Every structure is written in structure tokens, then in C-alpha cells.
Amino acid sequence: MSNTCLEILNQAVERLRSAGIDRPRTNAELLLGAVLNKNKVDLYLNKDQVLTSDEIERFTQWIEERISHRPVQYIIGTVEFFGLEFKVDERVLIPRPETETLVEVVIEQLAHKEKPKMIDLGTGSGAIAISLAASLKSPFIYATDVSKEALEVAKENAIKNKVENQIEFFSGDLFGPLKNENLEGQIDCVVSNPPYVSKEELETLPEEIKDYEPIVALESVKDGLFFHKKIIEDSLDFLNKGGFLALETAFGQAGKLADLIRQNENYSHIGTVKDLGGIDRVVKAVKRSAD
Ligand SMILES: C[S@@+](CC[C@H](N)C(=O)[O-])C[C@H]1O[C@@H](n2cnc3c(N)ncnc32)[C@H](O)[C@@H]1O
Secondary structure, three states, X not given: OOOEHHHHHHHHHXXXXXXXXXXXXXXXXHHHXXXXXXXXXXXXXXXXXXXXXXHHHHHHHHHHHHHOOOOHHHHHOEEEEOOEEEEOOOOOOOOOOOHHHHHHHHHHHHOOXXXXXXXXXXXXXXXXXXXXXXXXXXXXXXXXXOOHXXXXXXXXXXXXXXXXXXXXXXXXXXXXXXXXXXXXXXXXXXXXXXXXXXXXXXXXXXXXXXXXXXXXXXXXXXXXXXXXXXXXXXXXXXXXXXXXXXXXOOOOOHHHHHHHHHOOOOEEEEEEEEOOOOOEXXXXXXXXXXX
16 A cells, blocks of 8 residues: 555545544644645645655554544644644643634724733633734733643743743632732733633533533533623723723624623723624623723
8 A cells, every 4th residue: 555645645534534524634634734744735745755654653643533533733732823823732722713803803902002911811822812912012911710731831832922021820710810919900901712601502512622622611600601790890990991801702692791791881882893704702892981
């Protein structure tokens, strides 16, 4: 049997297809591309390249992992988010493309501000905090997460993307670890993509998510807005007057979240923003400046 790039790729596609894995060719291309350090086009341009036994062994192992539903991003160990590369493994949620909308909303609001101070709650891999640190004018970001394991990954990602001097990471529940930092009334923006999957919904998710991604990153205690409600309330202590709140939410929840914020008279300019899939994904609001 031939050990050329194309042959090995085609065999893997069939193996993934017969195991019922979605988009078998894309998966096989991504995995083989990572083994050979080539992009998709180069894989086909080098279709006659003969693979070494080490390369075949590694690729075969990765295909087996994928058949067990381990997400491609965890197998490869990296993901691209907002044009940056992030290390990911089972300690952190894989940053999703829709979260780039949340980052864009914050950048649009703070693009002209020098040295904005921000808080990212539930930072996970650090995707939001690091993207903002790399995009805004000398920002400083206080990033918290209840998962110490996630913070280890986030710190590595901050170094990898050369923004470690612009972010301080804190371990604990939402704003809890920031209570002694004298930040009350000082913050220009609170941003968060908190867990928003209800217990019942969790069971219906694909194996890739429910068997591999950290449950603490997914599950919201009661309904999908448990964390959002706490953040809406507690942000008021930290935001300065005119400070900006931006929250990601689940499919179908943005209207409800916007209504919740409207019930709080301390917020104005409440709006929703669609992600690239046309789904209302982000809810934003401004802390009123009048006392
Ligand atoms: C949906 S993930 C978002 C991760 C990352 N910000 C992103 O957008 O890719 C939610 C994150 O919140 C963290 N988390 C869960 N409960 C928390 C809490 N009570 N306080 C702080 N972080 C929490 C989880 O560990 C997880 O990293």
C-alpha cells in the first residue's frame, strides 16, 4: 500500500466517514496538515510526498482520537481566534468564532480610548482578554476564572501573544478576587462570555462538547442567564460612569437578557448585536452617568 500524502489522507477520510464523523475530509486535512506542518493547499501540492513512519503513526493516532470524538482543536493543541494563535486543551473551552463578535463590539466602543481598564470574567483560554490586549491602545485587563487549570493555559497564551504585561489573572468567582484591588468605579468595560448552557440542554450537545470541554465552562447553574444576572448587578460597582458592559449569550436568549438589563435603571443604551451567523449573540449596555 502506498504511503503518499494523498493516499494516507484518502484512507483517513474513509475511516472517519465510516465512523460517522462530520466533515471527514476537513477533519483529515486539518489533522494531516498539523502533522506535516502544511496548509490545505500545500497538502494537495505535495500529494506524492511519502510520509515517514513517525508521521503515519502520529496521524493514525490522531485519527483514532478524532473517531473517539475528541475535538480537532484539542488534538492539534491550538486554535485561531481573532487572528491570533491560542493553545487549547481539555482545561479550557475552545474559543468559538461567535465570540469574535463580542471582541469586536468592545473594540468598537473603546477603539479611541487611551489605556482603557477592563475586566474579563470567565477568561478561559484568555481568548477575549488577549485579543483585546492586542487590539486596543495600551489597555489593562483584569481577567478572572474560577478554574485554576484554565488560568494556567490563559497565562501561557498571554505570553505566547506577548501581552502578558497588559493582563493580570485572578482565580475565583466572578468579581470576587477583584474586591481588594481598589477597582470600584474605575473600569471602562466589563466583558464576559459566561457559561450559558442549562443542565437539560447539556445532555443534547454533541459528544465533542459534553464529553471533552470543561463542564464548568458550559453549565449555567439554573437557567442560561444565571451568571449574566450576577454580572449585570455587580458590574455597577466596578464600572465608571459611562462604562460599558458587553455579554455573550446563547441562541434565543439575547432578547431576554436585554430585557433584564432594561429593568435595571442604572443602565442605558442597551442593544443586541448579531454574530456572523445572523444570531443575536451579544448584549451591550452603558452605565448611566447621572447619579
Ligand atoms: C463559556 S467559557 C468562556 C471562556 C472564554 N472567555 C471564551 O470566550 O472562550 C466560561 C468560562 O467561565 C469560567 N467560569 C465558570 N464559572 C465561573 C465563576 N463563577 N467565576 C469565574 N469564572 C467562571 C469557566 O471556567 C470558563 O473558563
